[in-house]
Amino acid sequence: MHVPDGFINPPVSLAAGVLAGAGVALCLRGTRRELDERTAPLAGLVAAFVFAAQMINFPVAAGTSGHLLGGALAAILAGPWTGALCVAVVLLVQSLFFADGGLTALGVNITDMSLITVLVGWAVFKVVVAVLPRTRVSVVAASAVSAFVAVPAASLGFVGFYALGGTSDVPVPTVLAAMTGVHVLIGVGEALITGATVASVLAVRPDLVHGARHLHRRLELRTTAGDAAPAPVAHPGGVRRFVVGSLLVSLVVAGVVSFWASTAPDGLNKVAADTGVGQTETAHAADGSPFSGYGTSGVADAFASKAVAGVTGVLVTLAVAGGVVVLVRRRSARRAAATTAPAQAGAGTYAYSVTTAGSTAPDARSDGPAVPSAADRLQARYSTQAARENGAADTAAEYAAQAARGGGGAAGAHRLYRHAESPVHRLSPQSKLAATVLFVFVVVATPREAVWAFAVYALLLAGVTAVARIPAGLVLRRMVVEVPFVLFAVLMPFLSRGEQVDVLGVSLSVGGLWSAWNVLAKATLGVVCSILLAATTDLRALLVGLERLKMPSLLVQIMSFMVRYGDVIGDEMHRMRIARESRGFTGGDLRALPVVARSAGALFIRSYERGERVHLAMLSRGYTGTLPLQGEATTAAQWRTALVLPAGALVVALTAWVLR
Amino acid sequence: MTIADNGTDTLEVVGRQDRPDAPPSLLLERVAYAYPDGHQALFGVDLRIGRGERVALLGPNGAGKTTLVMHLNGILGGGDGTVSVGGLPVVKDTLQEVRRRVGIVFQDPDDQLFMPTVRDDVAFGPANLGVRGAELDARVDRALAAVRLGDLADRPPYHLSFGQRRRAAVATVLAMEPEVIVLDEPSSNLDPASRRELAQILLSLDVTILMVTHDLPYALELCPRSVILSDGVIAADGPTKEILSDPDLLAAHRLELPFGFDPRVLG
Ligand SMILES: Nc1ncnc2c1ncn2[C@@H]1O[C@H](COP(=O)(O)OP(=O)(O)O)[C@@H](O)[C@H]1O
Ligand SMILES: [Mg+2]
Numbered sequence: 001m002h003v004p005d006g007f008i009n010p011p012v013s014l015a016a017g018v019l020a021g022a023g024v025a026l027c028l029r030g031t032r033r034e035l036d037e038r039t040a041p042l043a044g045l046v047a048a049f050v051f052a053a054q055m056i057n058f059p060v061a062a063g064t065s066g067h068l069l070g071g072a073l074a075a076i077l078a079g080p081w082t083g084a085l086c087v088a089v090v091l092l093v094q095s096l097f098f099a100d101g102g103l104t105a106l107g108v109n110i111t112d113m114s115l116i117t118v119l120v121g122w123a124v125f126k127v128v129v130a131v132l133p134r135t136r137v138s139v140v141a142a143s144a145v146s147a148f149v150a151v152p153a154a155s156l157g158f159v160g161f162y163a164l165g166g167t168s169d170v171p172v173p174t175v176l177a178a179m180t181g182v183h184v185l186i187g188v189g190e191a192l193i194t195g196a197t198v199a200s201v202l203a204v205r206p207d208l209v210h211g212a213r214h215l216h217r218r219l220e221l222r223t224t225a226g227d228a229a230p231a232p233v234a235h236p237g238g239v240r241r242f243v244v245g246s247l248l249v250s251l252v253v254a255g256v257v258s259f260w261a262s263t264a265p266d267g268l269n270k271v272a273a274d275t276g277v278g279q280t281e282t283a284h285a286a287d288g289s290p291f292s293g294y295g296t297s298g299v300a301d302a303f304a305s306k307a308v309a310g311v312t313g314v315l316v317t318l319a320v321a322g323g324v325v326v327l328v329r330r331r332s333a334r335r336a337a338a339t340t341a342p343a344q345a346g347a348g349t350y351a352y353s354v355t356t357a358g359s360t361a362p363d364a365r366s367d368g369p370a371v372p373s374a375a376d377r378l379q380a381r382y383s384t385q386a387a388r389e390n391g392a393a394d395t396a397a398e399y400a401a402q403a404a405r406g407g408g409g410a411a412g413a414h415r416l417y418r419h420a421e422s423p424v425h426r427l428s429p430q431s432k433l434a435a436t437v438l439f440v441f442v443v444v445a446t447p448r449e450a451v452w453a454f455a456v457y458a459l460l461l462a463g464v465t466a467v468a469r470i471p472a473g474l475v476l477r478r479m480v481v482e483v484p485f486v487l488f489a490v491l492m493p494f495l496s497r498g499e500q501v502d503v504l505g506v507s508l509s510v511g512g513l514w515s516a517w518n519v520l521a522k523a524t525l526g527v528v529c530s531i532l533l534a535a536t537t538d539l540r541a542l543l544v545g546l547e548r549l550k551m552p553s554l555l556v557q558i559m560s561f562m563v564r565y566g567d568v569i570g571d572e573m574h575r576m577r578i579a580r581e582s583r584g585f586t587g588g589d590l591r592a593l594p595v596v597a598r599s600a601g602a603l604f605i606r607s608y609e610r611g612e613r614v615h616l617a618m619l620s621r622g623y624t625g626t627l628p629l630q631g632e633a634t635t636a637a638q639w640r641t642a643l644v645l646p647a648g649a650l651v652v653a654l655t656a657w658v659l660r
Numbered sequence: 661m662t663i664a665d666n667g668t669d670t671l672e673v674v675g676r677q678d679r680p681d682a683p684p685s686l687l688l689e690r691v692a693y694a695y696p697d698g699h700q701a702l703f704g705v706d707l708r709i710g711r712g713e714r715v716a717l718l719g720p721n722g723a724g725k726t727t728l729v730m731h732l733n734g735i736l737g738g739g740d741g742t743v744s745v746g747g748l749p750v751v752k753d754t755l756q757e758v759r760r761r762v763g764i765v766f767q768d769p770d771d772q773l774f775m776p777t778v779r780d781d782v783a784f785g786p787a788n789l790g791v792r793g794a795e796l797d798a799r800v801d802r803a804l805a806a807v808r809l810g811d812l813a814d815r816p817p818y819h820l821s822f823g824q825r826r827r828a829a830v831a832t833v834l835a836m837e838p839e840v841i842v843l844d845e846p847s848s849n850l851d852p853a854s855r856r857e858l859a860q861i862l863l864s865l866d867v868t869i870l871m872v873t874h875d876l877p878y879a880l881e882l883c884p885r886s887v888i889l890s891d892g893v894i895a896a897d898g899p900t901k902e903i904l905s906d907p908d909l910l911a912a913h914r915l916e917l918p919f920g921f922d923p924r925v926l927g
Contacts, residue, residue, distance in 0.1 A: 207697050614771050616771075618774070619735055619759070620733055620764045621833070622789050622836065
């Protein structure tokens, strides 16, 4: 669901960026309540885990596969504020370093896949947990349900953005039907993996499940002197307040969601016809202004009335649900009197099993070069190397799945970073970051009819590639990450309505053709730009650059933990795969899902415990949250050099606008 | 059963005399701790270690040794009791200074070494303390020289042998110039030559040492005083030779001397 550049028009992208920024800022504040010195790496681990889990593609239906979104899981493990930050960090890293999801679409992507999944997931989780009895099974059930709901909710968020600012003419109902259909199915996989992960973490390290804090018992210490002391256990406070708050939140969300969900496709069609969206479409095809096509006041009215209806409906539903909650609570309170003792004993006695001994065999790393580093394997998702070596697989998604299963063999033979001595490599990371972001924004804001302008952009990037001594073949191979959108773009001329044109006897929509061109050109330029950034700047330097560009240090910290834990998780994944396959597991179809789901939980715990020890060692050496990364300040000359690219692009874009 | 106590009589064995009024390097009083999952590992530990002492902390697996070690620089805490380092209580505000004074060498060097090169790794600690530039380089070189790894400085840690990695881990701690070095099972997984090299390095250092181990001959070789931790409490405290000469005491705490090893016939 990673939206590329050029798919949503600039105003809506910007608005989404503001929304996402505000959301992230809010989370940064909220996180202070959830994180401390010891739990900060948990956030990094959750991020790395979500990152890794997003590579595990599972089959949905014939021909399609989905990947975990991880928002609900992150919220349940790390808490909602931290969870949202984790997923946001994952998306940022993906779009900056892996060209997965456009830079200008980052706001849309963060809003959909981080804010909405976490908000909806956490709200559903709290409600279900409040309704069910206070046991671990309930927490697991609530996790699964919340994950199941969060995924289609995110797809609805996407459809919302598309309706407001989609640059293609594919009718909203078509997109809605396709997106929700697929994502309900993905939701099933998400529910399974989330439930299984939470269940296995709960069984071994319940202290790592934020969403299960209400299960903690207050502990007593027996000292030898025989006196008692309170145990150092974080105690949950204000659960009730939280439930009320999240009910309110879910009301709002449900109101919006129900608008989309309850509107049958033909209903939306009607709205479109009534309000003239259909009529503007033809004009739209010729009118390439990025600022056109979203002034649909009629839709706004309809939206308002629909939403009012939706909220009313939801209020009624909630009243009923609330009544049920009260009833259940009263009943269970009465029943509790009879069953308190055994239930509490069950919830309170957690078995701690030391799983670390096996996973830290002292020679685990001694075969360093032979085992492809985790970073390599993570990057395998984005490499064609994997594709070439797995001739059998025929979609990018399958390559990803194979890479995740390690099926690529030497899949990760190359890293994203390509060392060379070049002026581009020598530029400071912060100036390169700034240049990349500015360039992509200029590209996206260029009118799509100015075909020549895109040719000039491509030439500019080709120039950078040459100066940076990056082989063109490498850039081309890494562009495989685009494949899903190419497929989508190819469909556009068939799905769009409006003026038609006959091409070789097939009737295609003119608007659709333009949309396809628009998305393809802009997304491709964005992808190439990210590829160049990652190829000329190593991850560590990028972190320094982000820090120097004043990104909040907590985000940089989560990100650097994520990079570190990426290796840990990769190593563990590798070992677990060997263990699994040496016992005859092959995987690859739906029956593999339970195994993947169970592995996910084990993977999380093993990685966490290793990461925890690394973190403790870091703390012991005075680590305070900022890596002593030694970045240099950027000289004015460096800034000038770096900004040549976006400045050149800006001249082109302005010319294109003037010539229209 | 407690054999001897406060350890003042072992000071001269080490041959380093401090002002008698100097606060002890480590002072633990009634330290108790339960992990967040409810498992209680420490039940009130009292321990006092003077400046310049070298003490072995003995005990069977699961006795709480690692848990205790984590209390010495405030990584774990919040249970009962107090810890102070050179007179400085370990509380939230003093953590940074405490972590400068107490260097911990963890059981698994792979947990401790995480930077791209040995040099970066050794520089990590002092850099966190704000040391930069030439002074940082000098510290790193000194620490690497002390563990005889100077020529491997620019290699990635995971390309070193296990013994070299353990020494690199010691260097990462030395670079912080601590007053107390705590080693968690330093001789585990080392071949005899690496074990001896490490012992020579440790004996050459002029710091307080607390060494967690169940390698009893190693304890006897390096530490004049030993403490037995068992089931989360101190079960014995006295001269290493006396403790190792008490078969009943050792058996009661699941400690075993290697076959044929008799501490009484040694020096
Ligand atoms: N993170 C943890 N959570 C819960 N229990 C733990 C944890 N770490 C250790 N323990 C338990 O605490 C006890 C003491 O452990 P530890 O201090 O590692 O022992 P030692 O180092 O002496 O072998 C053991 O029973 C162990 O299972
Ligand atoms: Mg231990």
